[in-house]
Each structure stands twice: as structure tokens, then as C-alpha cells.
Amino acid sequence: xxxxxxxxxxxxxxxxxxxxxxxxxxxxxxxxxxxxxxxxxxxxxxxxxxxxxxxxxxxxxxxxxxxxxxxxxxxxxxxxxxxxxxxxxxxxxxxxxxxxxxxxxxxxxxxxxxxxxxxxxxxxxxxxxxxxxxxxxxxxxxxxxxxxxxxxxxxxxxxxxxxxxxxxxxxxxxxxxxxxxxxxxxxxxxxxxxxxxxxxxxxxxxxxxxxxxxxxxxxxxxxxxxxxxxxxxxxxxxxxxxxxxxxxxxx
Amino acid sequence: xxxxxxxxxxxxxxxxxxxxxxxxxxxxxxxxxxxxxxxxxxxxxxxxxxxxxxxxxxxxxxxxxxxxxxxxxxxxxxxxxxxxxxxxxxxxxxxxxxxxxxxxxxxxxxxxxxxxxxxxxxxxxxxxxxxxxxxxxxxxxxxxxxxxxxxxxxxxxxxxxxxxxxxxxxxxxxxxxxxxxxxxxxxxxxxxxxxxxxxxxxxxxxxxxxxxxxxxxxxxxxxxxxxxxxxxxxxxxxxxxxxxxxxxxxx
DNA sequence: GCAAAAGTGTTCAATCTACACCCATGG
DNA sequence: CCATGGGTGTAGATTGAACACTTTTGC
Numbered sequence: 001x002x003x004x005x006x007x008x009x010x011x012x013x014x015x016x017x018x019x020x021x022x023x024x025x026x027x028x029x030x031x032x033x034x035x036x037x038x039x040x041x042x043x044x045x046x047x048x049x050x051x052x053x054x055x056x057x058x059x060x061x062x063x064x065x066x067x068x069x070x071x072x073x074x075x076x077x078x079x080x081x082x083x084x085x086x087x088x089x090x091x092x093x094x095x096x097x098x099x100x101x102x103x104x105x106x107x108x109x110x111x112x113x114x115x116x117x118x119x120x121x122x123x124x125x126x127x128x129x130x131x132x133x134x135x136x137x138x139x140x141x142x143x144x145x146x147x148x149x150x151x152x153x154x155x156x157x158x159x160x161x162x163x164x165x166x167x168x169x170x171x172x173x174x175x176x177x178x179x180x181x182x183x184x185x186x187x188x189x190x191x192x193x194x195x196x197x198x199x200x201x202x203x204x205x206x207x208x209x210x211x212x213x214x215x216x217x218x219x220x221x222x223x224x225x226x227x228x229x230x231x232x233x234x235x236x237x238x239x240x241x242x243x244x245x246x247x248x249x250x251x
Numbered sequence: 252x253x254x255x256x257x258x259x260x261x262x263x264x265x266x267x268x269x270x271x272x273x274x275x276x277x278x279x280x281x282x283x284x285x286x287x288x289x290x291x292x293x294x295x296x297x298x299x300x301x302x303x304x305x306x307x308x309x310x311x312x313x314x315x316x317x318x319x320x321x322x323x324x325x326x327x328x329x330x331x332x333x334x335x336x337x338x339x340x341x342x343x344x345x346x347x348x349x350x351x352x353x354x355x356x357x358x359x360x361x362x363x364x365x366x367x368x369x370x371x372x373x374x375x376x377x378x379x380x381x382x383x384x385x386x387x388x389x390x391x392x393x394x395x396x397x398x399x400x401x402x403x404x405x406x407x408x409x410x411x412x413x414x415x416x417x418x419x420x421x422x423x424x425x426x427x428x429x430x431x432x433x434x435x436x437x438x439x440x441x442x443x444x445x446x447x448x449x450x451x452x453x454x455x456x457x458x459x460x461x462x463x464x465x466x467x468x469x470x471x472x473x474x475x476x477x478x479x480x481x482x483x484x485x486x487x488x489x490x491x492x493x494x495x496x497x498x499x500x501x502x
Numbered sequence: 503g504c505a506a507a508a509g510t511g512t513t514c515a516a517t518c519t520a521c522a523c524c525c526a527t528g529g
Numbered sequence: 530c531c532a533t534g535g536g537t538g539t540a541g542a543t544t545g546a547a548c549a550c551t552t553t554t555g556c
Contacts, residue, residue, distance in 0.1 A: 060337025
């Protein structure tokens with residue numbers, strides 16, 4: 001969605017930085033799988049990442065927070081800038097122009113746009129997807145089901161996923177991706193979904209507990225079939241310490 | 252140097268992306284210390300990182316290569332984008348305007364600029380520092396001697412250094428920072444300079460040799476006092492493999 | 503009572519860390 | 530010949546990987 005332009009809009013669009021956008025890869029976690037939030041464009045069968053332009057009086061980070069809030073209703077979430085995409089031709093302008101001519105002016109396609117990529121980790125349950133004026137659907141997709149996206153958004157998504165996986169290796173993750181109370185298997189499934197590989201539950205638990213980022217509660221999760229698992233919550237103080245120390249730990 | 256603008260220049264400047272610049276933290280290595288290339292501005296006692304704007308018909312990466320080539324004469328070097336700096340006020344516009352009013356138009360300071368940070372690792376011996384039209388000196392500085400820089404360039408420098416240190420932890424480094432033939436102590440001193448810590452020479456050698464990225468030559472370095480050290484060169488094929496595999500190795 | 507997921511400990515291998523002495527060279 | 534930096538191996542500690550059985554629950 002980032003490829004709108006100051007010439008295309010009307011009211012809210014004269015005060016943005018031209019030729020510079022941002023795009024967000026918004027990850028959520030549900031049913032043991034990693035999901036991404038995609039927007040379906042009006043009148044098209046095609047999808048893109050949520051994105052937008054940077055206003056003259058807001059920082060790029062704030063713009064990302066705004067886009068995220070607009071699309072998911074969430075703020076105070078985990079958001080990381082991971083790369084800026086600056087190729088001259090980030091997509092086939094001509095083909096795109098045909099597809100989008102019903103809602104964007106011609107000039108939009110004459111100017112290249114540099115886009116700053118962010119990824120976010122959000123609590124799937126708390127998100128209320130909310131399309132914008134160019135799009136009519138805003139939906140979660142399983143990573144493996146992600147279709148071909150508009151612009152170079154498949155590249156952005158892949159690079160964002162790579163950055164997330166790398167970051168996972170030396171920073172704690174989960175505070176914004178899991179619900180407040182969660183079980184150890186929940187957390188393990190999150191790691192497995194992100195890394196796309198199986199992890200041994202004994203070794204996993206040992207590692208996580210050693211970091212001290214989680215606290216076991218006195219409750220167990222009831223109402224599930226089979227043995228009731230313990231509930232945990234994050235020790236936010238410790239979590240932040242580990243984040244800042246870069247307390248390298250690998251899964 | 253990135254804060255010039257299409258309005259400030261004359262000939263070469265109308266075809267750049269407005270409000271978007273790039274800045275390069277150029278690291279070199281000499282006398283066991285890590286150096287950074289800084290530019291001194293004409294008529295001022297102040298310094299900045301080398302930087303520039305992105306032309307409409309070049310990619311951001313190409314623009315960084317160009318800036319690097321202009322300032323150092325080098326190409327085919329190691330260059331990495333590490334962060335995009337997008338605060339609204341990246342520096343004190345008013346103070347800066349006073350300092351630079353003799354060579355930049357007033358409007359330059361009215362528009363904020365977002366800057367993409369790159370760091371480069373170059374062979375100190377092969378660089379011919381070359382100031383640009385805003386600057387009259389282009390010199391290497393020891394990291395610890397870096398003065399207060401213009402704009403937010405101290406921030407950019409620090410973040411670039413941090414990114415380099417992190418990258419050092421899981422990627423081979425040195426191909427562009429050391430001369431073609433080097434000794435194991437040379438390489439160790441490079442790591443020590445970058446990480447700013449002492450490393451045990453036996454453990455260091457073991458680790459480096461295990462990765463296979465260097466090949467011991469049949470020659471030794473002559474003409475130095477004390478025992479002649481062996482010379483090594485990089486096994487470039489293996490080096491690139493390890494780079495791509497992200498063959499995590501820690502020092 | 504049975505099917506399915508949760509919980510838990512040990513062993514072995516690999517890796518990391520710490521550490522000290524002899525050697526070769528130029529001066 | 531001596532001062533200086535280069536070269537090298539081992540032992541102990543730590544960490545990582547592999548692995549299986551018992552428990553609890555809902556149905």
C-alpha cells in the first residue's frame with residue numbers, strides 16, 4: 001500500500017515526504033502457524049503489505065507506528081526497522097499502472113519510491129484488521145499461503161522474515177506475539193512457526209527458563225483436552241534487561 | 252555531507268530524490284586501530300561523515316557505492332546498509348544554519364532529511380581521501396578521537412559501529428579491510444580493534460582456521476623485528492560460502 | 503480406559519576457555 | 530645475546546543435542 005503518492009491523494013497527502021514510503025510486515029501467531037497481515041486492493045485480486053507515507057512532521061518510526069495502529073488498532077507493539085528498499089525499479093511500473101489506473105493517477109508511476117521496511121509482532125487475538133481507502137480486505141495469511149504480492153512486497157516480506165529469524169536468535173521474543181498468559185508448548189510452537197523447524201521440548205524449556213524471561217504461574221490452563229499445561233507470563237523487567245544486554249541465546 | 256539539497260547545488264543536483272540522503276561510515280584499519288574517514292567542512296572547524304543524495308536513476312546501494320568511490324577512490328568494497336535515520340529533527344537546524352549559511356541556501360534547513368546509513372570496510376593503504384565541494388579535508392580519525400560531528404552523525408557512526416560488531420559475530424570480515432597478504436596477528440588486531448577487546452591468540456587462530464576462510468602461504472613476512480610471522484590470504488570462494496550460509500562463528 | 507498432549511533428566515559430544523613455553527628475528 | 534613478538538597444544542568446564550517414559554485430562 002505504500003505506493004500512493006502525494007499527487008494521488010487529496011486531503012491528507014500534501015504534507016508527506018515525496019518518494020519515500022514505509023511498508024510493514026505484520027506477523028501474528030495462531031493455530032501453531034505464523035501469519036502475515038495482507039491487504040487486498042479494491043477491484044483487484046491482488047494483495048500488498050500495509051504501508052504508507054511519512055508525514056513531514058513525524059519521524060519514520062512514528063509513521064510506522066501510525067500505519068500499524070491504523071491497520072490493526074494496536075499500539076505499543078514490537079516494531080523493528082529492518083531494511084530500506086531502494087532499487088530504481090522496485091516493480092514493473094507499466095503492468096502496475098494498468099492494474100491500478102482506476103484509483104491512482106498516472107504520475108504515481110513515474111516517480112520511483114524508496115521504501116523503509118518494518119516488521120511487527122502482534123498478538124493475533126487482539127488485532128482488528130482494518131482496510132484503508134485503497135483496499136477492501138485486510139486479512140491474515142499463513143506464511144506458506146502468501147500469494148504473489150504487488151510491488152516488490154514479496155521481497156520485503158522475505159527479508160523481514162529473515163530479519164525476524166535472525167533477531168530471534170539473540171533476543172527474547174514473544175512479549176507482543178503471545179497472549180498475556182501462555183503455556184510452554186504455546187511458546188515453543190511460536191518459535192517453531194517462526195523458525196520453521198521442530199524443537200525438542202525438554203531442551204527448549206531448559207533454555208527458556210535459564211534466560212529467566214518467563215515466570216511460571218500457579219495456575220494451569222483448564223478446559224483443554226489432555227493434561228493441563230502450566231501457564232506462564234513474561235517477567236517484563238528481566239525481559240527488557242535481556243533485550244538490552246543482547247543476551248545472546250540460540251534456539 | 253548528506254545535508255545538501257537539490258536547491259543548494261547547481262548542475263548535478265536537480266535529479267536527486269528530495270529529502271532523502273545517505274551517509275557512509277567508512278572504516279579502515281591501521282596501526283592496530285580502527286579508523287573512520289571524516290570530512291572537514293570549508294570555513295568551519297567541524298566534521299561530518301561522507302554522504303550524498305540519491306539520483307533519480309540510481310539505486311540507493313549504487314548511490315552509496317558512488318559516494319564511497321568519490322571519497323576514497325575505491326570500488327568493489329564491502330558495503331552494508333545498516334539503518335535509516337528518520338527523526339524529524341536530526342539536528343539543531345538553527346545552529347547549523349548559522350554555521351553553514353556561507354555555503355548553503357536557507358531553504359536547505361527548512362526541509363527535514365531522512366538519511367540511510369551505510370558502513371564500509373576498506374583497505375586503509377589503498378584509499379586516497381578526496382574531499383568534495385563542501386569540504387576541504389578528508390582524513391582518517393581514530394575511533395576514540397572522533398570529535399563532535401555535524402548533524403546527527405555521531406549517532407550514525409555509533410550505530411554503524413554497533414552493526415559492524417554484531418555482523419562480525421556471525422560473518423567473516425576482513426576481505427576488504429586487510430591487505431591482500433596479512434599475518435594472523437594482523438587479523439587478530441583487526442578483530443581486537445573492532446570489538447575493542449583482547450583475544451587469546453591460540454583460540455583466535457583455531458577459530459579462524461576452522462572456518463577455512465584463510466589459506467596459509469608458503470611465505471613469511473620478512474624485515475620485521477622478531478620472529479617472522481606466516482602470511483595468509485583469504486580463500487575467497489570459501490569466504491563467500493561462509494558469508495552466504497551465515498556460518499555463524501563467534502569471537 | 504484410552505487417546506493425546508504435557509512434563510521431566512541424563513548421557514554423550516562438541517565447543518569454549520584458560521593457560522605457558524619455546525622459537526626466530528633484528529637490533 | 531637479548532628483547533620482543535610469533536607460534537603452538539592440552540585439560541577442564543560449559544554448552545548443546547539426542548533421547549523415552551510417566552502423568553493427566555477429556556472424551
